[in-house]
Amino acid sequence: MRILGTVNGRPRLLHKSKLVIIAILLLVGASLSACGKNNEAGLAEGKVNVVTSFYPLYYFAQEIGGDKAHVVNLIAAGVEPHEWTPKSRDLTSVSKAQLFLYNGAGLEGWVDDFLHGLGSDSKVITVEASKGISLIQGNPEHEEGHEDEHDAEEEHGHSDLGVDPHTWVSPRSALVMAANIRDAFVQADPANEAEYELRYADLEQRIKQLDDKYTRELSGYKRRDIVVSHQAFGYLARDYDLNQIAIMGLSPEAEPRSQDLLAIARYVKEHEIPYIFFEELVSEQLANTLASEAKVDTLVLNPLEGLTPEQQKAGENYFTLSERNLQNLQKALQ
Structure with missing residues (x-):
């Protein structure tokens, strides 16, 4: 793997007086912003x-x-x-x-x-x-x-x-x-x-x-299957006796084969699985396509890899997202 450097280009000064003043103001603002980030x-x-x-x-x-x-x-x-x-x-x-x-x-x-x-x-x-x-x-x-x-x-x-x-x-x-x-x-x-x-x-x-709380509130359901967009919930499944069925692999960028999608859709229909989980930081297109094919709904199951800007602004954290995951898991296992 190669670690690439960055190149910071310098803006070219303009010759008209008004544009020069505007450029200087923009440069000052950018400099202050950069200082804030560096601090x-x-x-x-x-x-x-x-x-x-x-x-x-x-x-x-x-x-x-x-x-x-x-x-x-x-x-x-x-x-x-x-x-x-x-x-x-x-x-x-x-x-x-x-x-x-x-x-x-x-x-x-x-x-x-x-x-x-x-x-x-x-x-x-x-x-x-x-x-x-x-x-x-x-x-x-x-x-x-x-x-x-x-x-x-x-x-x-x-x-x-x-x-x-x-x-x-x-x-x-x-x-x-x-x-x-x-x-x-x-x-x-x-x-x-x-x-x-x-x-x-x-x-x-x-x-x-x-x-x-996970142990107590997930233990009473007969249904144990969860269909997820990305194979990110293996440890959760292992520790709380769930069966993870993933559309994509360990990386959310791995492309599933068409026969795998058909097999999952068939499994969802045969086992009357009510929801397919998707994630917020990756495209939900495949999950939506599969849900449409199987005629079921979608829910979010967050792999807790990061916050969206909206979640960050709202003060969300590892625990609040984990609690929401638990609520959605319970809904899907009913």
């Missing part, structure tokens, strides 16, 4: 500077780090993580931080080259947040021998298509990830260990309550 993403004196690869890690790091941490997420709101690759400015941000948190398990196909780019003298602590989770091995698409589809998936970010990387979707996996992040804070800033432990304990309690 947000730059170092914060007296705090642990943390860079995260995507939203769940950003949220957990904020919750554990509190006012002792300055946390920056590489991926902007509304961007699907599977489609994202870092730029040279991201490498610069990480090289100046004390902690870099990434999911691992093959999610960030770019991470090995990225970390190599930091150099051997880098002091940043890199943390694979999924370490210690029992990973789901295997990919149904491999079994069919769709090599072209596999290559396409790999280009979109997964470095290991034999492992399901979507660990964070299940609260039980999130518990392991939060503990790894706590340990990283303690390693980077042992003087404030007590505060990190306290904030972690609060986060741990909320995740355990979410896990208990």
